[in-house]
Amino acid sequence: MKIKYFIGAACLACAFGWTGCSSDDDTTDTIPVAPPALSFAKDTVVVTIDKENDVKMEITDGAGDYKAFSLNTEIATVSVSGNALTVKGVTNGETNVMVSDKENQLKTFVVKTRYDNITFDRAQIDVVYRLGRKNNVDVQILTGNDGYTVTSDDEEVVTASVTDKVLKVTAQGKKEGTATLTIRDQLDREATIKVTTTLTTEPFTSEELEAIKARTTNVHRFDDYVPSPTAAILSMEKDGMYLYGWKTLMNYLRVYLAGDKSVGDKPGSKFECFQLRTILPLKELDKCRIIKNDGTKIWCVYSYVYKEVQYSGYFIQDIKP
Numbered sequence: 001m002k003i004k005y006f007i008g009a010a011c012l013a014c015a016f017g018w019t020g021c022s023s024d025d026d027t028t029d030t031i032p033v034a035p036p037a038l039s040f041a042k043d044t045v046v047v048t049i050d051k052e053n054d055v056k057m058e059i060t061d062g063a064g065d066y067k068a069f070s071l072n073t074e075i076a077t078v079s080v081s082g083n084a085l086t087v088k089g090v091t092n093g094e095t096n097v098m099v100s101d102k103e104n105q106l107k108t109f110v111v112k113t114r115y116d117n118i119t120f121d122r123a124q125i126d127v128v129y130r131l132g133r134k135n136n137v138d139v140q141i142l143t144g145n146d147g148y149t150v151t152s153d154d155e156e157v158v159t160a161s162v163t164d165k166v167l168k169v170t171a172q173g174k175k176e177g178t179a180t181l182t183i184r185d186q187l188d189r190e191a192t193i194k195v196t197t198t199l200t201t202e203p204f205t206s207e208e209l210e211a212i213k214a215r216t217t218n219v220h221r222f223d224d225y226v227p228s229p230t231a232a233i234l235s236m237e238k239d240g241m242y243l244y245g246w247k248t249l250m251n252y253l254r255v256y257l258a259g260d261k262s263v264g265d266k267p268g269s270k271f272e273c274f275q276l277r278t279i280l281p282l283k284e285l286d287k288c289r290i291i292k293n294d295g296t297k298i299w300c301v302y303s304y305v306y307k308e309v310q311y312s313g314y315f316i317q318d319i320k321p
Helices: 002-020 206-214
Strands: 044-048 054-061 067-070 076-081 084-089 093-100 106-114 124-130 135-143 149-152 158-163 166-171 177-184 190-200 219-222 232-238 241-247 252-257 270-274 279-284 287-293 297-306 309-318
Touching (some): 241 309
Parallel strands (some): 044 106, 124 190
Antiparallel strands (some): 054 084, 076 084, 219 309, 232 241
8 A cells, every 4th residue: 555655656756857847948839920800991992984093992901912803804903002902993893802911811892883974986966867767876885884774855856775885776767857865874874965867868878879789680679678589570661661670470560761771860760569568559750760781781779759658679680672
């Protein structure tokens, strides 16, 4: 029994001895100090592109050696100088900027970019239309904040709609005049633009006439209609006039040319048409003009007005008879 107590006391003495005799050279573990949390002066930055265009923001705390990048550089870009961030707007929208420091801390903030004004690719819109026919002009919206609505102060002159960043302006073909369009975006920015509509009696534009003259194959076209491949082509003299056109069992189109076949206007020429969707009685053409004669073919354009609507057509056909 005495031996047991002796051994226990010896063990305690050794334990105290070892503890008390630890070397002065031993190092103690230190608790690491956390770097200051990465933080910014604000959580959201708003950039008005067509005003200041860029905004500076301060990194208020962090471990230094900062880096930053935009998650969508098509909306905004960012640069770093010391603890200052410069955010530059590119186009309207919303994205995030991510910032890191040398301790690999990461933090993001929101960037909202916007335009202060709605602008267009032109100052005024001019639309030429034919009698009773609508005509469209597309206008590009250069700056604005999407979500557009548009109204016209005279819808008999012009109406409009917006798809993406395209303003489609439609002359109604009812009357000439001037109307004002008012466009608003989702941030309630507002802009106006004037539209002037002008009636033309010409069935084709100069560009369209050049395209017709460039064609080399025989063709008949009336508005958006062309005859079927089985249609019989008409080319003959009739009642002192030259008859051109086509016919099928159910339909026909006839152009009666007055005068000779030289280039120029052909007053007194007539037209008639019978189709399932269009029946136009025989009457004098509003305009009829041969625009090209190469010795073997003629290129002829014409227009026909009926019930306040202008129809138009053209044909390329062999000169004979």
